Amino acid sequence: MLADSNAGTVAPKNEPVYRMVVRSIQTKIMSGEWVVGDRIPAETTLAADFGVHRSTVREAIRVLEQNGLVRRHDGGKLLYVTAPREADISDKVTAAIVLHEITFFELWESMRYLEPALAVCAADRIDDDLLAALQANVERTKAALEDKQSLVELDIEFHQIIARASRNRALQLSREPMSQLFYPAFLKVFSRLNAGERLVFAHERILQALGRRDPVEARSWMEKHIVDFRRGYELANLDIDSPVAWLK
Amino acid sequence: MLADSNAGTVAPKNEPVYRMVVRSIQTKIMSGEWVVGDRIPAETTLAADFGVHRSTVREAIRVLEQNGLVRRHDGGKLLYVTAPREADISDKVTAAIVLHEITFFELWESMRYLEPALAVCAADRIDDDLLAALQANVERTKAALEDKQSLVELDIEFHQIIARASRNRALQLSREPMSQLFYPAFLKVFSRLNAGERLVFAHERILQALGRRDPVEARSWMEKHIVDFRRGYELANLDIDSPVAWLK
DNA sequence: TCCCCATTTATTGTCGGACAATAATTGGCG
DNA sequence: CGCCAATTATTGTCCGACAATAAATGGGGA
Numbered sequence: 001m002l003a004d005s006n007a008g009t010v011a012p013k014n015e016p017v018y019r020m021v022v023r024s025i026q027t028k029i030m031s032g033e034w035v036v037g038d039r040i041p042a043e044t045t046l047a048a049d050f051g052v053h054r055s056t057v058r059e060a061i062r063v064l065e066q067n068g069l070v071r072r073h074d075g076g077k078l079l080y081v082t083a084p085r086e087a088d089i090s091d092k093v094t095a096a097i098v099l100h101e102i103t104f105f106e107l108w109e110s111m112r113y114l115e116p117a118l119a120v121c122a123a124d125r126i127d128d129d130l131l132a133a134l135q136a137n138v139e140r141t142k143a144a145l146e147d148k149q150s151l152v153e154l155d156i157e158f159h160q161i162i163a164r165a166s167r168n169r170a171l172q173l174s175r176e177p178m179s180q181l182f183y184p185a186f187l188k189v190f191s192r193l194n195a196g197e198r199l200v201f202a203h204e205r206i207l208q209a210l211g212r213r214d215p216v217e218a219r220s221w222m223e224k225h226i227v228d229f230r231r232g233y234e235l236a237n238l239d240i241d242s243p244v245a246w247l248k
Numbered sequence: 249m250l251a252d253s254n255a256g257t258v259a260p261k262n263e264p265v266y267r268m269v270v271r272s273i274q275t276k277i278m279s280g281e282w283v284v285g286d287r288i289p290a291e292t293t294l295a296a297d298f299g300v301h302r303s304t305v306r307e308a309i310r311v312l313e314q315n316g317l318v319r320r321h322d323g324g325k326l327l328y329v330t331a332p333r334e335a336d337i338s339d340k341v342t343a344a345i346v347l348h349e350i351t352f353f354e355l356w357e358s359m360r361y362l363e364p365a366l367a368v369c370a371a372d373r374i375d376d377d378l379l380a381a382l383q384a385n386v387e388r389t390k391a392a393l394e395d396k397q398s399l400v401e402l403d404i405e406f407h408q409i410i411a412r413a414s415r416n417r418a419l420q421l422s423r424e425p426m427s428q429l430f431y432p433a434f435l436k437v438f439s440r441l442n443a444g445e446r447l448v449f450a451h452e453r454i455l456q457a458l459g460r461r462d463p464v465e466a467r468s469w470m471e472k473h474i475v476d477f478r479r480g481y482e483l484a485n486l487d488i489d490s491p492v493a494w495l496k
Numbered sequence: 497t498c499c500c501c502a503t504t505t506a507t508t509g510t511c512g513g514a515c516a517a518t519a520a521t522t523g524g525c526g
Numbered sequence: 527c528g529c530c531a532a533t534t535a536t537t538g539t540c541c542g543a544c545a546a547t548a549a550a551t552g553g554g555g556a
């Protein structure tokens with residue numbers, strides 16, 4: 001029986017068995033004993049290995065799955081070790097932000113600091129591919145000035161590309177969930193204001209700065225861009241101190 | 249039957265029933281129909297309500313629980329709606345960072361931008377209580393120059409207090425998991441180098457700046473402080489480009 | 497009246513087993 | 527050697543059961 005195979009973690013007393021199974025498997029994964037891509041034994045096998053009922057194993061799997069440590073390939077039955085995806089994290093942070101009634105101001109302020117930081121990193125590290133993608137994005141944005149929906153989507157993409165260009169996955173991980181909640185508000189602003197020109201202008205300046213690998217300018221324009229958005233938010237008569245809402 | 253009570257979310261075809269139950273409950277919570285603090289019906293009741301077996305409900309609960317939307321009060325059986333705790337998020341981000349083999353450099357760089365931002369916010373908003381706590385922390389740090397372990401713990405606390413003082417929960421949420429992975433490295437540096445004096449010096453400058461509500465100075469010293477740490481990391485002969493490891 | 501404790505009830509954690517649907521594997525055939 | 531059909535493995539869901547224990551209840555006593 002593998003009941004005590006959870007080396008390196010402390011076992012809370014009265015811990016339910018299914019959580020013991022979780023810790024056991026989690027430890028194997030985090031410590032590298034089971035590597036990303038490895039297949040995980042079938043539920044019945046695990047049940048036998050751990051000496052517990054299959055239902056118990058299933059509950060453990062639900063937990064691991066939710067943590068993104070384990071996943072079934074689309075439409076498949078086999079279970080594999082995986083690294084958590086951005087979305088795994090993002091969704092949970094999003095829920096946390098909403099339920100804690102974090103205000104739009106807090107979100108905006110975070111972006112106010114995060115985005116310029118990402119721009120600085122990107123200026124140092126952006127490659128030609130991403131630069132081209134950014135260029136293309138700006139072109140499409142120019143062509144979509146009238147279509148609010150596309151405008152918002154293109155803006156999301158613009159910032160996402162920069163985030164990737166930063167080559168800092170930790171910063172990206174922080175940014176992602178916020179941007180998700182940030183941008184719905186964006187749509188509101190855009191449908192109330194005609195801010196397309198200003199947006200394109202800022203994006204162009206940022207793009208140019210990145211093209212010149214100029215971190216100072218990139219940061220500066222990004223900062224202006226984000227600060228500008230806040231003005232738009234207020235001009236559109238939206239309350240910046242109200243909690244972020246959940247959409248869909 | 250509440251099978252289609254998941255208004256507002258798209259139902260993937262062939263979605264397992266337990267995930268349908270998850271979405272249904274999640275929607276109730278996120279939309280505010282069920283409010284934080286509300287008691288959630290017993291498993292048998294839910295099973296009856298949804299017209300499914302209790303095992304199925306239990307799997308759904310494991311998922312919700314993992315997302316931090318639902319929790320049993322310590323040692324209790326009753327299930328309540330809750331807002332996700334920092335730790336709920338933090339643990340998952342930590343796992344993600346490790347399994348994606350994110351480097352210490354990425355982590356450091358994130359802090360390099362996050363901490364100064366937090367310092368700026370804190371300079372604007374810190375209250376006398378937190379200022380006093382910070383003061384006390386610095387005093388204790390001065391007295392613990394020889395005890396590496398305490399030194400690290402006090403440093404963690406110092407930065408945590410500033411994070412709280414920022415009054416920006418979104419930024420705090422971003423910072424938390426990184427600091428968790430950041431600081432083990434800290435211990436290594438401290439046990440190899442005698443950097444206590446430098447640490448206290450920086451903390452004092454930051455404290456003073458915050459006391460004067462001077463965001464510029466606060467940011468500047470925080471920045472120096474973090475940059476300085478990187479030098480320590482390299483002086484201690486640690487590889488900044490190696491992936492962050494998992495401890496315990 | 498109101499609080500405390502013993503008793504009853506409700507609820508969870510775990511187990512055993514079953515079955516249909518379907519993904520994965522195997523084996524035979526061209 | 528590759529493709530398709532038959533076989534096997536595996537999951538998703540269900541039924542039912544039971545011990546442990548938390549929660550609710552209902553009297554006594556202060």
